[in-house]
Amino acid sequence: MNKRMHFSLQDALFIGFCATLLVALKSMLRLKLGLSGHSMFLMTFFYLICYGVVGRLGAITACGLLSGVVAMILSIGKGGPLILVKFALPALAMDLSLIVLLGLFTLRWRCITVGLVGCLAWAVKGWVEDLLLGMTMQVALVQFGLSMLKGGAFTVLAASLVPPVLERLRSHDLLGDNLKSKGKI
Amino acid sequence: MWAKGGKHGFGASEKLATRKSGRLRAYVTAISLLLVLVLSSSAFFVSDTYLPVLCIFSGILVLHGLLLRGNISVIGRVFMVQLVITMSLYYLLHGQSQMAQGMIVVLRILLAFIPGWWLSVSTTPEKIAQVLTWVLPAKWAFVIGASIGLLPFMTRELREIYQVQCLRGARITPKALRDPRNWQELMTCVVFPLLIQLLKLSRQMAIAAQLRYYGKTNKPTHWQE
Numbered sequence: 023m024n025k026r027m028h029f030s031l032q033d034a035l036f037i038g039f040c041a042t043l044l045v046a047l048k049s050m051l052r053l054k055l056g057l058s059g060h061s062m063f064l065m066t067f068f069y070l071i072c073y074g075v076v077g078r079l080g081a082i083t084a085c086g087l088l089s090g091v092v093a094m095i096l097s098i099g100k101g102g103p104l105i106l107v108k109f110a111l112p113a114l115a116m117d118l119s120l121i122v123l124l125g126l127f128t129l130r131w132r133c134i135t136v137g138l139v140g141c142l143a144w145a146v147k148g149w150v151e152d153l154l155l156g157m158t159m160q161v162a163l164v165q166f167g168l169s170m171l172k173g174g175a176f177t178v179l180a181a182s183l184v185p186p187v188l189e190r191l192r193s194h195d196l197l198g199d200n201l202k203s204k205g206k207i
Numbered sequence: 208m209w210a211k212g213g214k215h216g217f218g219a220s221e222k223l224a225t226r227k228s229g230r231l232r233a234y235v236t237a238i239s240l241l242l243v244l245v246l247s248s249s250a251f252f253v254s255d256t257y258l259p260v261l262c263i264f265s266g267i268l269v270l271h272g273l274l275l276r277g278n279i280s281v282i283g284r285v286f287m288v289q290l291v292i293t294m295s296l297y298y299l300l301h302g303q304s305q306m307a308q309g310m311i312v313v314l315r316i317l318l319a320f321i322p323g324w325w326l327s328v329s330t331t332p333e334k335i336a337q338v339l340t341w342v343l344p345a346k347w348a349f350v351i352g353a354s355i356g357l358l359p360f361m362t363r364e365l366r367e368i369y370q371v372q373c374l375r376g377a378r379i380t381p382k383a384l385r386d387p388r389n390w391q392e393l394m395t396c397v398v399f400p401l402l403i404q405l406l407k408l409s410r411q412m413a414i415a416a417q418l419r420y421y422g423k424t425n426k427p428t429h430w431q432e
Contacts, residue, residue: 031422032413034346038354039405043361071402091343091351095335104247105323154251155315158305161296179387183394190399196406 029084033076041088044068045096062112062144063176065089066137069113070181074188075197079117079124086113107147115143130185137181138174145169236334237341243322250319255311258318265318268325277328282321289316346422353412364404365397372396 029037044064065086072085090106119139123132149166157165191197246268249261273279290313297309326335336355340348372379377396378389416422 030413031346031416032409034350035353035409035412036405038350039357039361039409042354042358043365043401043405046358046362067398075402075406088347088351088354091339092355095332095339095351095355104244104319151251152312155312155319156255156308157293157312158297158301158308160300161293161309164296164300179390183391187394187399187402191402191406194403196403 029076029078029081033081034084036075037072037081037085038088040068040072041085042092044085044089045093048093049096060176062137062141062173063180065109065112065144066140066177066180067184069116069140070133070137070184071187073116073120074184075191077197079120082113082117082120083110086110089113108144111147112140112144116140129188130182133181133184134178137177141170141173141177144173232334233337236330237338239326239330240335240338243326246322247319250315258311258314261318262314265321268321272325272328275328277324282317282324285320286313286317289313349416349421357408360408361401361405365401368400369397 048061048064068089069082069085072081075081086109087106090109093105093109116136116139119136123135126132127135145166148169149162152162152165153159188197246261246264249257253261269279269282293313293316294306294309297305332355336348336352339351343351369379375396377392379393379396383389384393
């Protein structure tokens with residue numbers, strides 16, 4: 023969280039609230055659904071909402087890092103302090119992809135592409151973990167493919183829900199403060 | 208006068224002792240965090256020959272967790288899910304020849320999970336938050352503290368919005384949500400009003416903090432308990 027992540031207090035608080043809500047909802051849904059990959063739905067949705075509302079690069083990474091820290095504090099998910107990587111890695115990948123995609127595509131397709139990049143990072147993290155655990159390459163690749171398939175479906179669903187929500191927030195004049203000055207999105 | 212002075216002296220020493228014990232507990236939490244990090248990482252990196260040593264450590268953590276009345280069924284559930292998925296894949300792809308290797312993989316997953324479970328049983332969230340403020344900038348520590356503090360408020364808001372929308376006939380009941388076509392309605396009816404609330408809340412909190420001179424100095428002060 024260096025100087026590049028120098029957000030106003032209001033933006034930082036909004037990112038923090040989104041991160042906390044993401045972790046809380048994830049813990050609730052894990053009990054109800056028991057589906058692997060559903061975490062990408064919530065991650066993609068809240069990360070992209072953060073980017074849309076705050077309107078600057080670094081917002082997704084900040085949200086990812088905060089989600090990891092909050093999950094660690096609330097002891098949600100497996101892996102103890104390693105949970106930080108689970109949340110932060112897709113966020114970082116999404117932010118990095120935004121550098122390339124900033125002026126390209128319509129908002130809807132940009133959200134979907136950025137979400138899928140995050141999903142890829144999430145699946146790659148799982149694949150590397152599986153290999154480190156000693157899984158054979160074939161089994162690890164099948165697990166990677168399944169993660170990508172399930173996570174990808176949830177990601178596309180979540181990413182396609184973001185533009186209408188942002189549009190409605192803008193029509194209620196709730197995004198004005200952030201985006202008028204920066205001209206993002 | 209003497210009695211008053213004595214009383215004051217006792218209060219100060221008591222406060223000092225409390226502060227010392229608080230600091231000691233924070234150090235214990237920091238060591239626990241490091242231990243969990245090392246043990247979880249070891250499950251990925253150590254060779255098979257050292258796995259029994261890791262099993263002994265994890266066994267001790269499980270026993271300690273049980274003594275603290277932790278819920279062991281979580282570990283059982285993780286073990287069963289991993290066992291079914293991983294072993295099925297091993298059987299389908301390799302036949303019976305590499306089932307032992309599959310079992311070792313499942314064991315490693317379990318060994319990576321146990322330290323995190325133990326941390327959740329043995330350490331309170333406040334203590335972990337206190338330790339994290341040693342490494343996080345003051346602003347982000349404030350944000351994390353405020354977010355966790357307001358979590359009950361956020362969940363109450365979420366529940367209220369959900370119940371009101373259900374009463375209005377929105378197709379967002381648990382049964383209706385089995386159909387993914389209704390997820391859009393959940394977003395419009397529940398998540399959208401919630402986001403508006405969060406935006407309002409963040410604006411109000413930021414104004415309230417700045418009115419209390421938040422951000423004027425690099426080292427913020429705190430209310431004394």
